[in-house]
Amino acid sequence: MAAAADAVEFSYFPGCSLATSAKENNRSLMKVCRKLGFKLVELEDWNCCGSSSTHSIHSDLAFHFACRNLSLAPAGRPLLVACPSCMLRLKQAQLHLQADPDARRRYERMWGRPVDTNLSIIHFFELLDNGFGAGSNPKLQAALKGLRFAPYYGCMLTRPPAMRHEKSYHGLLEKVLGSFGAEPIGWGHPSRCCGTFLSVAKPAVVTPMVNQIIQGAVDAKADCIITACAMCHLNLEIRCSLKTQLPIFHFSEILSIALGMGIKKSWLMRHLVDPLPLLKIKGFLEKAAGG
C-alpha cells in the first residue's frame, strides 16, 4: 500500500446521490482518499450531470448540464467522479466535444470560453487500479478476514459503443478487497442492472429485479453485497421484498474498515438494512470510530 507524502489533488464531482441520499458513501470515500494521499477539492457549484431522466427526454439539455460541469473544472487538475452514472454522462459529453466541432461551438457560445477537451476525467476506481491492496503487510492482509461478499458493479461496467475502448474495471472489487482477506463469491449478477429510476414509477417491475440480485447473493452464501454505485445501493436496500435481506455496503465503507479506520456509526445509521449484526459477528465493529 503506497501512501503518498504529498497529496495529489483532484477536482471532485460527487453528484446528486452522494451529496444527499448517499452521504455515507461520500464521507467514507473522502476519508479513504485522504488516507491514501489524495486531496479532493469539490468542483465549485457543480450541477446535476444530466443523467437518466434528463437525457431520456431532452438530449440537448443533458449535454449542456454535463458541459457546465466540465467548464467549471480548473485546468491541470483531473476531475474525479464518484458515481458511475455521472461518469458516463460527463465522459460522453467530452467525447462528443472532442469529435464534433459544432458541439464545441455550442459549448463556447454557452460558456464564453474554449473547451479543454483534454481534461482528464476519471472514476474513483482508477485510483485503486494500480496494484493497490494490502501488499505484504500481514495485519492489512487480515483486515477483512472472514467476510464473504458479493461484488456488485451494477451497470458500472457497461458502456455505449463509443466508449468501448475505455478502461474496464472488471474484477477490481474482488482484487482489492480480496487482498485484505475478504472472500469474493462467484455469482451470476455482478453486472445486473438495479432498475435505477424505474424504482419510483414502477416498483412492481424493479422489485423482482432487485430480489433476483439479492437472492443470487444469498444462494452463493454471501454475508453482504458490496456496491460500486450509490443508486444501486439505494435500490437494493429499498426494493427488496425477500424475507432474507442482506446488508449492502458501499465499497468506500468497506475500504475504510480495510484501512484500519473502522466504519462510522453515522454512516451505519443511514442504512435501511441494518448492517450492525453482521459487523458485530465479524468483529469489525470494535474497530469502528465513533461519531
Added chain:
Amino acid sequence: MVSMQPQDIIRINASSGPVHSGVISRVVERSGTDIRRCFHCQSCGGGCPVSQAMAYRPNGVIRLLQLGQVREALQSSDIWYCIGCNTCSMACPQAIDIAAFMDVMRQMAIEEGVPLAEPDILAFHREVVGSIHRYGRTHKLEIMMRYKLGQRDLFSDIDLGLRMLAKRKLDLLPSKISDQRAIKRIFETCGVKGNGRSR
C-alpha cells in the same frame, strides 16, 4: 421457409397508417447510431434486465421502424421501460448504441404527440428535470412527493418514505447551486420549460 411477399409489407404498413418515409434516417441522424446495421440476432433483449416488461424488446422496436410501423414503435411501452443501462450495447455485435436510440424514440414520441404507453414514467422524468430547473440538482424528496401527488397515489410508498426520512436518506431541504442563472440559460437555449415540457 415462409418468405414475405411485397403485399404483406404493404398490408403491415396499411395497418399503421401512412409510412413515415425517412424516419429511419432521421432516427440515425439524431441518435448518432446506425440502427440499419441491426440484423436481429436478439442479443439485446436476451440480456436486457427489463425485457420482461417489454412487448417487442429493443431489436423488435428497430424492426417496427424497418417495417414502417412507426406509430407502433412510438406508442410502445418498450421505449419507456428502457433504463439506459447499456447492457444491450455491450452485447450488440453491431455496436449499436441502443440506449441513445431509445432516448431519441422517447423524444420523438413526445414531439409527435402520439398516445404514450407509460405516461407515468414521463411524468417522473419531468419532475426530475423540474427539480434541476429549480435547484440545479435533484431534490429526491420533493421529486417523489410531487410525482406521487401528480399520480394521485399518496400511500403506496408512504412507509418506505417515512423509513427513508427516519434514516436521513431523504433531505428535507434541497442541495442547491448558486449560479441559478446559468441553469436557466441552459433551459432557455434548449427550449425547455421549468416543468420539463418543451416550449
